[in-house]
Amino acid sequence: MEIAIKLSQFLLSLSILIILHELGHFIPAKLFKTRVEKFYLFFDIKYSLLKKKIGETEYGIGWLPLGGYVKISGMVDESMDTEQLAQEPQPWEFRSKPAWQRLIIMLGGVTVNFILAFIIYIGMTFFYGEKYINNSEVKDGVWVQNTELEKVGIKTGDKIVAIDGKEIVKFEPSVNLDVLMAKTVLVNRNGEEKTIAIPQNFIGKFIDKDKKELIALRMPFVVGGFADDSKNKEQLKVKDVFVSVNGQSLKYYDQAASVLSSYKGKEVTAIVLRDGKETPVKLIVNQEGKMGVGPAQVTESSLEKLGYYKFSTEQFGLFESIPVGIDKGFAQLGNYWKQLKLIFNPSTGAYKGVGGFAAIYNIFPDYWSWEAFWSITALLSIMLGVMNLLPIPALDGGHVMFLLYEMISGRKPSDKFLERAQMVGFVLLISLLLFANGNDIYKAIIGK
Incomplete structure (x- = not known):
């Protein structure tokens, strides 16, 4: 499914884009x-799935979903139909x-x-407004999951202040793309600002070695499930939120490995938030420093309820949406042009990330979201x-x-030059x- x-x-997205382009x-x-002799969605090499001639134009659907075309009389195009070019215009x-x-x-x-x-x-x-978090809401910094970004010098807990000299006011998913294409990132680490230089070949390393998300919001450790060999199934419940372990704060999931590393093979007392109340539980940490507990996906509403972040949605009227939407369009156009320039610069290694139809297919989520x-x-x-x-x-x-x-x-x-x-x-x-x-x-x- x-x-x-x-x-x-x-296929729906591709069809809309091809039909409107043609x-x-x-x-x-x-x-x-x-x-116009032909108007086709998809290519009809050898045969077509559907076709109907209306007036002078044949409309149809081909079997090969790699694009579409209109065949215009007297034009040197991909059909390489040179017979009609031999006749008088x-x-x-x-x-x-x-x-x-x-x-x-x-x-x-x-x-x-x-x-x-x-x-x-x-x-x-x-219809949807503009969803974002004010960067000031990210009080304890970001979560760096990508090992290549850590090697560059950006660490979990850093607050992203500016990218290439541009101050970050709103923390949005596009921050990841900005960091990926950046030359410098200004971070605040424990009250001290540091400028991190991003190497020119960072994109190539990102593609080659570690494609995990660069930066993300730090998340609470909410129990989502258990490993088969977990010894803590009876003590914990799904949706429990960790608060501390043996008195050490465990506010974020990214802290779990370092906190538990001190208690390998031992029993610990953890405080979890269950049904709005702090509840102590006795847990076993295995020899690998793990509890056999998997994290849950945390919704925006849950994050707000737990007091982690405040999400904002700015709504716009129809006429207000026009300049905002146009600005978004130009921003995406600018970003894509930057990416294209990086791809054609071999030293960046960005060409390794070039993808075809499978890459486009994989962009879409496995659930329906308009x-x-x-x-x-x-x-x-x-x-x-x-x-x-x-x-x-x-x-x-x-x-x-x-x-x-x-x-x-x-x-x-000449027509001969155009053919060649x-x-x-x-x-x-x-x-x-x-x-x-x-x-x-x-x-x-x-x-x-």
Whole structure:
């Protein structure tokens, strides 16, 4: 069932993005009276699952869910249909249209992608508001689970003050991405501020060695379950919250290992919060310094009730949501552009994290959440828009590059040159696709 839920979200998101992207090409083509021969969701290599011809256009669904396309008459595209190019140009063909019209047709797809992302962010701001924790609420610092980040010098209990000189006012999940791409992080450790330099190759090490979340909120140790050989099943109950062990504070789960290390193979007296009351219990610590107790997932409401953090949600009216949503869209666009630059810089090692369709599939949660679905779809829409703008023949950006050359120089590249450029671009595109999906396979084999 979990696989079906993930797959459903993946295919629905992909379908929305592909259809709207291709509509971005289709609508201006029709407005400029350019013939569109095919409009397909997914690729119909050899055969299609569904197809129907309406007017001059065949609409269909292919069997290979790696994208989609519109086939425009008289255009050198991925179909490499050169037969019609051997004929005299016809007035309904793409190649017969003025350069400015062809430019609008080619930019239509990415324009729709960016507009869609901004609309989603505006809608999410209106419906869900903005959830966050004031950074001042993180009084005892953050939880560092990632060993590579610890080696850099950021430790559990540090308060994140600023990243690359920008003060952190709100503690949000995006802090992790900011730290991953940072050059410096300013932390407050025991009242003293320290500037931690993040090495240029940190992303590569993060991908290679330890993909655990960089920083997180410190969580209480709430009993969630027991190991089969645990000797403490009778003494503890699920949802008990640890307070102390032999008088030593155990406010956070991350303190458990160091606190229990002193009591290996011994009996201890722990204080737990049970039904709102502090209750003493006798527990056995095994020779490994563990109690055979697993932690529970703690909800935001429970964290607030226990007095750990105060969560804030800022609600916005419809018109207020517009500038806030647009700001979020530009922030995501900026972040993705930064990531892309890091990927193309070999010294960062960021290219190791490039993923294909399996990586996109794994972004989606294994439960249905419209908030998560739309958030991921907006991000993918930005990614699709930016990637399509890359000046690679076979992508929209490649066509735009040649059209801009034509408009500036007044000389149109020959159809033969465009065919060859399309072939080169197609080889580059396939290489990138193989690299990205090869990365997915490699990670699956080595278990990362």
